[in-house]
Amino acid sequence: MVYSYVVQKGDTLFRIARRYNIHTDSIYSVNPQLKGQxxxxxxxxxxxxxxxxxxxVIQAGDTFYDIAHRFRISLTDLLAANPGVNPRRLLIGQIIVLPLSKGMDIVDTTNDYxxxxxxEDIGLLGQRYPFLQADSIGNSVLGKPIxxxxxxTGPKQVHYNGSFHANEWITTLLLMKFLEDYANAFTGSGLLRGKNMKVLYEETSLWVVPMVNPDGVELVQEGAMPTHPYYMQLLEWNFGSRDFSGWKANIRGVDLNDQFPANWELERDRREVAGxxxxxYTGETPLSEPEAKAIADxxxxxxxRLVIAFHTQGQEIYWNYRDLEPPESETIANRLAQVSRYRAIKLPESxxxxxxxxxxQYRRPGFTVEAGIGTNPLPISQFRSIYDDVIGLLIEGLIV
Incomplete structure (x- = not known):
């Protein structure tokens, strides 16, 4: 049956398709006018x-988790199919929808993220794996918590981050899927790609900031409407185009990965981007943007002990900075390259x-991983092959 739907703020075709358990191809088939839009x-x-x-029909004692487990439906899909149902206040006799689902995984790796x-996934993962600790490091320009x-729980602390650049949002998905796989392994056999995650859990504390640039990611995926607080500026900065798929910066047009006080002036002069x-664009001063300041703080x-910033694309690992890195950095980079089949690169002039x-700042190992290959934003169809390459690297970063 065909229904009319009024698009809401924040909707994308992927989100609508997931909410109603249909494929985006189905939407295009009955809305041919969308193909060029x-x-x-x-x-x-x-x-x-x-x-x-x-x-x-809800029975006594039912919970969404129990229903999802019983019918092999992911919690995400079950919640999306029942938007008017409060999962914490289920009523006996209440009728809910049982959608088609890919299974019990929470993180959906088949759609834009x-x-x-x-x-949503942080909340659902927290319900399933209460040992995960979620917080915020600060807010974006538009006030979104990061x-x-x-x-x-281990004493060795490691940090991974993703989506410094807006059109590299697939790095967020890589990190979130790894968190889910790690947590699932920890509650089960303990093994993930042959490594004992229960041992690593006790030895290492991993802190993941999956999306440094939420405003920018939203712009790439949803575009900008006239009601957007930066609408006119964004159009001007984007050379009049409403296609923001090539946007890397934050919502104020500043490249967050050119914002740090490590010879910032040299990078500003080398870039030669005036505004x-x-x-x-490096911004007017180092750490002028709240996202960069938040992650620095x-x-x-x-x-x-070690940090890795995930970017796309190139299948490369950058490990040096002006010979200030410790001697072990090259050795670690080669180990990361071995388990990912990426190339360890000594990068000049960055x-x-x-x-x-x-x-x-710390004279400790720091890395930039350029995941995948192609043109940003990398298509979601590449996710599985990219993840298969980098999961070994994600685990190895906890070991070295």
């Missing part, structure tokens, strides 16, 4: 062809990046 906008009316789905999905998740735009508040600043 990159974004949908609030108030737009589209058609949805919805299949009949089975229903379930944005800030909305990130917050989440951090900790797994492990805000999609990429490469967060780093200074911890005693990290300043003001997060790993540059970390190495300069």
């Amino acid at each position: 990159r974004y949908i906008y609030p108030g737009q009316v589209i058609q949805l062809q919805l299949p009949e789905v089975p229903k379930y 944005g800030y909305v999905e990130l917050l 989440p951090v998740i900790r797994i492990g 805000p735009g999609p990429r490469d 967060f780093t200074q508040a911890h005693d990290f 300043d003001a990046g997060y790993k540059d600043w970390f190495i300069q």
Whole structure:
């Protein structure tokens, strides 16, 4: 049956498809006008062809988790299919929808992954794995909390982050899927790719900031409507184009990975970008942007043995900074390269990046991993192959 649907703020075709348990191809088939249109906008009316789905009547003692487990439905899919149901206040006799589902995994690796999905998954992972600790390191320009998740209780502290650059949002998905796989292994056999995660849990505390740049990611995935507080500036900075797929910067047009006080002036002069735009503008001063300041403050508040910033693309690992890195950095980079099949690269003429600043500040191993290969944003169809390459690296970073 075909229904009319009014697009809401924050909707994307992927989110609508997931909510109603249909494929985006189904939406395009009944809305051919969307094929040449990159974004949908609030108030737009589209058609949805919805299949009949089975229903379930709530019984005494039921919880969403029990129902999901019984019918092999992911919690994410079950919640999305029942948006008006409070999972904490189920009523006997209440009727809910049992959607088609890929299973019990929470993190969906088959669709675009944005800030909305990130917050939902952090909440669901926390319910399933209460030993995960979630917090915020600060707020973005638009006031979005920047989440951090900790797994492990060991004295050795390690930090991973992703999505410094807006159109590299697939790095957030890599980190979130790894957190889920790590937590699942810890509660089960303990093994993940042959490594004992229960031992690593007791030896290492891993702190993950999956999305440093939430405003930018939202812009890449949803575009900007006239109601956006930076709408006119964004159009000007993007050379009049409403296609923001090439946007790397934060919402004020500053490249967050050119914001750190590690020869920032040299990077500013080398970039020769005079003002805000999609990429490469260093800002007026180091750490002028709240996202960069938040992660710098967060780093200074911890005693990290090692940090890895995940970017895309190139299948490379950068490990040096002006010969300030410790001797072990090259050895560790070669180990990371061995388990990922990426190349360890000694990178010349790079300043003001997060790993540059970390190495300069602490003289400890810091790395930038350029995951995948192609043109950003990398298509979600590449996720599985990218993840298979980097999961060994993600584990190895906890060991070295």
